[in-house]
Each structure stands twice: as structure tokens, then as C-alpha cells.
Amino acid sequence: MSLAVLRSRALAGMRAPPVTVEVHLANGLPSFTIVGLPEAEVKEAKDRVRAALQNARFEFPSRRITVNLAPADLPKESGRFDLPIALGILAASDQIPGDSFDQYEFAGELSLSGELRPIRGALAMTYAMYRSGDDAQTRRGFILPAANADEAALVTNASVLPARSLLDVCTHFATRDPQGKLARHCAKRGDSPLAWPDFSDVKGQLQAKRALEIAAAGGHSALLMGPPGTGKSMLASRLPGILPPMSDEQALEAAAVQSLGAGFDAARWKQRPYRAPHHTASAVALVGGGSTPRPGEVSLAHHGILFLDELPEYSRHVLEVLREPLESGCITISRAARQAEFPARFQLIAAMNPCPCGYYGDDSGRCRCSPDIIARYQGRISGPLLDRIDLQVMVGALPASELADAAPGEASAAVALRAAQAHERQLQRQGKCNSRLGPQEIDLHCRPEKAGEDLLRAAMARLNWSARAYHRVLKVARTIADLGGSASVQQAHIAEAIQYRRALRQP
Known part of the structure; x- marks a missing residue:
């Protein structure tokens, strides 16, 4: 498999329009290209993803890698696309199975060690993702950094799957053991009112x-x-x-x-x-x-x-x-x-x-x-x-x-x-x-x-x-x-x- 397709979301004001992340591996001189109107933070994902894959003991393919963030006329910013790009490379190079990617949406910034760092707008993205599904069967799970889990899970009935690292996400797709799967996160809402001055x-x-x-x-x-x-x-x-x-x-x-x-x-x-x-x-x-x-x-x-x-x-x-x-x-x-x-x-x-x-x-x-x-x-x-x-x-x-x-x-x-x-x-x-x-x-x-x-x-x-x-x-x-x-x-x-x-x- 030389092509992997994953789903994520951008931010445009209060809206979180869907973004399709397409990763293609081709023969030729090794290169890494990201297209689809990426801002500087998205372009820098090339270095973060390469280091994260190598430090997680995966093989970074020495091939011509092209990442397309569709739609092409929608500006893409921040590091939230690091995780879907990394998973797309692994699936396209047959290092992890990607047949169930369509059941999820992904967002997360990668550190050089492969840890997942929090992102901005996780709640807005979860809210838009939940509203996009007509019923419980068509709504996708949302895999995102663990630091954003409490915030994203505030959306009632949303399926939020937090992960601490790229390895946790890869294990979720590569194993059949329920113990290795990502667990759905339940909201932890504040119940006691704030103590304002009287x-x-x-x-x-x-x-x-x-x-x-x-x-x-x-x-x-x-x-x-x-x-x-x-x-x-x-x-x-x-x-x-x-x-x-x-x-x-x-x-x-x-x-x-x-x-x-x-x-x-x-x-x-x-x-x-x-x-x-x-x-x-x-x-x-x-x-x-x-x-x-x-x-x-x-x-x-x-x-x-x-x-x-x-x-x-x-x-x-x-x-x-x-x-x-x-x-x-x-x-x-x-x-x-x-x-x-x-x-x-x-x-x-x-x-x-x-x-x-x-x-x-x-x-x-x-x-x-x-x-x-x-x-x-x-x-x-x-x-x-x-x-x-x-x-x-x-x-x-x-x-x-x-x-x-x-x-x-x-x-x-x-x-x-x-x-x-x-x-x-x-x-x-x-x-x-x-x-x-x-x-x-x-x-x-x-x-x-x-x-x-x-x-x-x-x-x-x-x-x-x-x-x-x-x-x-x-x-x-x-x-x-x-x-x-x-x-x-x-x-x-x-x-x-x-x-x-x-x-x-x-x-």
C-alpha cells in the first residue's frame, strides 16, 4: 500500500472544517513535500515527524513522500496535523494497518521523542466532529493528545480517545488485544461553583x-x-x-x-x-x-x-x-x-x-x-x-x-x-x-x-x-x-x- 488517507480538522474562526490528509509514497529520490496551503508550522512537521518516527523505532521510508491536505484552498496552521501525517506514512509503508482509519479523526502535535503535545481548539474540533455525524453509527472517534482529553470530552456523547504518544496510537491499530486499545475518555466536569467574592x-x-x-x-x-x-x-x-x-x-x-x-x-x-x-x-x-x-x-x-x-x-x-x-x-x-x-x-x-x-x-x-x-x-x-x-x-x-x-x-x-x-x-x-x-x-x-x-x-x-x-x-x-x-x-x-x-x- 503506497497511499493512506486519514481525516482531521482545521480551524477557521469558530468553525472546524474537515481536512483529508493524503499520504503517498513513490519511487525516486528521497523527499518530503507537504501541499495544500500549509502555514509555516505545518511545513515544519516534516522534521518533527521524521524525528518522532525514528525515535519510536519505526523506519522512515527513503522514498518520495507527498502529503496533501485537502481542500487545497483552506489555509492550514499549527502542529495538529503531525499525528495524521505520521500515521499516514506508517500505513503507506505497511508498518501499521490502516484499514480502520476511516472510523476516526486525528489531531496532535508530535515532539521529537514521539510524545503527543496538546493542541489549540480541541473542544471546537470535537464539537464540529460530533455535529457532522447524523447518528451514533456515522460519528467517528477522535484520537488526540491526553492533555486535551478533559476539554474535548465535554461534548456529550462524543467518542474521545486520548493518547500519550505515537506508540500508543500505533498499538491501538496494530494489536487485537483489548488491553492495548485506546480507551474512551469520560468527561471530568467541575461540579462546585467558583468562590466569587460575596x-x-x-x-x-x-x-x-x-x-x-x-x-x-x-x-x-x-x-x-x-x-x-x-x-x-x-x-x-x-x-x-x-x-x-x-x-x-x-x-x-x-x-x-x-x-x-x-x-x-x-x-x-x-x-x-x-x-x-x-x-x-x-x-x-x-x-x-x-x-x-x-x-x-x-x-x-x-x-x-x-x-x-x-x-x-x-x-x-x-x-x-x-x-x-x-x-x-x-x-x-x-x-x-x-x-x-x-x-x-x-x-x-x-x-x-x-x-x-x-x-x-x-x-x-x-x-x-x-x-x-x-x-x-x-x-x-x-x-x-x-x-x-x-x-x-x-x-x-x-x-x-x-x-x-x-x-x-x-x-x-x-x-x-x-x-x-x-x-x-x-x-x-x-x-x-x-x-x-x-x-x-x-x-x-x-x-x-x-x-x-x-x-x-x-x-x-x-x-x-x-x-x-x-x-x-x-x-x-x-x-x-x-x-x-x-x-x-x-x-x-x-x-x-x-x-x-x-x-x-x-x-
Whole structure:
């Protein structure tokens, strides 16, 4: 047999398109050629595969070796094709049987000693492979490095066969002894919730706590404004502890995106991601990119929280890239040779000071910033971006006497229970959280009573709100009604939602 055909997968954004690895041995001067639009990492497989085969005590054929990675117009990157290429050479040279290759897909990077090293995107590849089969009989097993087994096995009913070395894989195909076969790996999912800081640590700040409870229940974005040291970052760090639990589908989507980055730890299964990039982050770091597009912070925070501290300190160009994913829930990265789409259904939580010194509006009167300086500082956040933030809350400083005598606040567990109950009401009514409602769904589920409608129209006329602001107030009011167990949106719910929809306090 001089030809061997194996199956693997590439990565193109969140997709993992199938790749056919064809290995042909021919007579002629010894050579090793890889075709099929390989990147530099794939071309370097020639040296890794040769050394791995020799150190595993296999014979490297002194023949003309041609490896084709089909389809030819799909770019191939990383070392995940090392394992199928090595197995193809062994099968084509009759050193191992290859008659059952069609029952499996392969991915793995080889070390020079023949050990299998972890790869990027194992969960995304397993998810795509599982979805490609119509039934259990047509779904293939997935042979991959043992270090990726926990991550890949998160896909329910996927047949994941981990291996530690090239010899383990060869033994699987060469022996009839069940003891030498690769065993299917079972998922090891984290069962205990992550110990986030508790809301009871925050004294006072009842309005800010109430706003974050509304944000958690309805998936709304929020902006916390106030002087330094009032607890804005402290509040934001406790928000993940009150978010509603993730569904299996949401957990799988979030884990698949993270596997495309630095990898996903199976112990964090169903833990909502919390991303807090520094204000020096670039636009590419935030939305993703690169010659081979990879997800950025907005995608790594999918179904979780993206916290931006010191919001005006970010470059304005960086902040403007948030506008599209906040509306659409996805980000499309276009390059000259390829295009990749990543999900970005994140919850934006931001914090900022009202002026450069931080004390504008504070009762102490310490602010010495001129009106022009304050206007320029607050103007770093554009109107269109601010319009997309549902809740805008002032977090004022607490007097020392009140801070010392204040009792511990309500625990996160109690707040999380209310948020989860309100979230469940939304799922039963419309199948999604309130922040994701479209215009027609807003008219159907968020229409207030007449007194509330009159109040909202008066607020729009006085504050010059846009149609987007009108819809977002209705969605926040609907969440407030859900927290109160009300079937209808009443005037009190509209009034509270209006209080959270306030512009920056410019002089």
C-alpha cells in the first residue's frame, strides 16, 4: 500500500472544517513535500515527524513522500496535523494497518521523542466532529493528545480517545488485544461553583447593588461612575457570583471559544467567564484578529462579563469597536485572505471617575478640574456607545461614620436566587433574557400600562432620548417587573428604569 488517507480538522474562526490528509509514497529520490496551503508550522512537521518516527523505532521510508491536505484552498496552521501525517506514512509503508482509519479523526502535535503535545481548539474540533455525524453509527472517534482529553470530552456523547504518544496510537491499530486499545475518555466536569467574592462585603451602596441585581437578572450592561475608592471595582468583581446559571448549550459555546485561545480548563465547566483587560489593550486584543484570526476579549467573555475599569482611559478607537458586538452579539474579523466570525454575547460592566482628578460632584468639594477639562474627559466616551449601556449609576462616597457603623450587606446567595428566578420567568415567557429582545418582542412583552407610557414619553421629550434609549428603558423596566414577580410593566417599574438611565454629569 503506497497511499493512506486519514481525516482531521482545521480551524477557521469558530468553525472546524474537515481536512483529508493524503499520504503517498513513490519511487525516486528521497523527499518530503507537504501541499495544500500549509502555514509555516505545518511545513515544519516534516522534521518533527521524521524525528518522532525514528525515535519510536519505526523506519522512515527513503522514498518520495507527498502529503496533501485537502481542500487545497483552506489555509492550514499549527502542529495538529503531525499525528495524521505520521500515521499516514506508517500505513503507506505497511508498518501499521490502516484499514480502520476511516472510523476516526486525528489531531496532535508530535515532539521529537514521539510524545503527543496538546493542541489549540480541541473542544471546537470535537464539537464540529460530533455535529457532522447524523447518528451514533456515522460519528467517528477522535484520537488526540491526553492533555486535551478533559476539554474535548465535554461534548456529550462524543467518542474521545486520548493518547500519550505515537506508540500508543500505533498499538491501538496494530494489536487485537483489548488491553492495548485506546480507551474512551469520560468527561471530568467541575461540579462546585467558583468562590466569587460575596456581596455582603460591600457596605452601603444600595442603589448600585440594586442596579447590578437588575443587570444580572436581565443580562443588561452597566456603567458605574463615582469618585475613587467608593467600591466600583469591588462591586463589579462580585457580579459573577449572582449571575443566573448557564445552560449546557451556553457552557459548551463559551468553552469552545476559550479553547481557541489559551485553552479551557474542564474544572471551570459552567462557570461564566470574567474578563478584565487593562486599559492599554489594543482594539485587536479586544475584538480579536491576527493573520490567523483568533478571538479577542469580547469573544472570550461570551456568556460572561467583560469588565472595563477606568473606561475613559481606553483609547476612543478601542471603545468604538464595542458598538457592533454590543448590538449583534457576534464579531466578524475580515482579512485579505480569510474571514472569521466569533460569538460575542457578553455583558459589559464598566467603571469610571467623573473627571480626571476623580472628585467632580463629590460633597467634599475637592475637585479643581475646569469645565472644559471635565467635558473633554467625559467626551472620550462617545454618545453612541453610552446609548448602548442600559444602566448608568452614580456610586457616591460614604461618610466615615456611616461606613464604620454599617451592617454587612445582603449575601450573594440571596441576590442570586432572586436573579435566577427572574431569569427563569424570562425564559418561560420569551425564551431569552430581556436584554436580547428585538423591537417586535419589546412591543409584545414590554408594553407598559398607560401611566407608565405617559411617564416614559415625558422623559424622552425632556431628556432628548433616542429610540434605542426608549427600547432599552422598556427592557430594563421589564426586568424590574420580573424581579418583583409582576406580569405587567407598571409606572413604578418605568420610573425606576428612568432613574438608571442618566447621562454623565457634565458641568
